[in-house]
Amino acid sequence: MSKKLFLPSDQIKPLVKDLGTCIATDKIAVQGLPVRFMYRETPLTAGDSGWRFLSGLESDAYMENANNQGAYDINLIANIDPSVIPLLSAPIDAAFEKTEEHGEFQEAGDWEPDED
Numbered sequence: 024m025s026k027k028l029f030l031p032s033d034q035i036k037p038l039v040k041d042l043g044t045c046i047a048t049d050k051i052a053v054q055g056l057p058v059r060f061m062y063r064e065t066p067l068t069a070g071d072s073g074w075r076f077l078s079g080l081e082s083d084a085y086m087e088n089a090n091n092q093g094a095y096d097i098n099l100i101a102n103i104d105p106s107v108i109p110l111l112s113a114p115i116d117a118a119f120e121k122t123e124e125h126g127e128f129q130e131a132g133d134w135e136p137d138e139d
Contacts, residue, residue: 026093029055035102042097042111045074048081049091051103056080058104060131062118073115076100076107 029052043066050056059079066073074097085091101108110119110128118131 026053028052028095028099030099030102035099037098038101038105039098039108039111043070043072044094045072045076045097045100046092047076047095047100048078048085049093050078050080051076051100052093052095054078055103057121058100058107059121060119061107061110061128062131063113063115065115072097072111074100074111079120 026049047058051058056078058076060077062075063073064075071094081091097111101111106121106128110117113119119128120131121128
């Protein structure tokens with residue numbers, strides 16, 4: 024089953040190019056909620072940027088269901104929430120969060136990447 028994305032392809036502008044794919048939850052890609060937590064981990068594949076985007080409203084049970092997230096071009100996420108664009112050049116292990124609904128991103132000081 025194909026997911027219906029929040030933005031139709033004819034409404035997606037080229038805001039960022041050639042950054043690869045990311046993992047985002049359906050709360051962002053399908054429902055269009057803003058990004059409130061983003062982090063970058065070591066990429067899983069050649070085209071993966073390592074970026075992961077969450078709305079901050081995902082429960083543990085929601086995150087455990089792989090059907091609630093997907094791989095998307097970063098440009099889609101940038102179109103849904105352009106506030107992520109200035110942070111996309113951050114290095115692996117970077118993490119940012121918004122503490123208020125319309126606030127600005129700040130470094131997520133208490134976040135640590137998973138050790139595999």
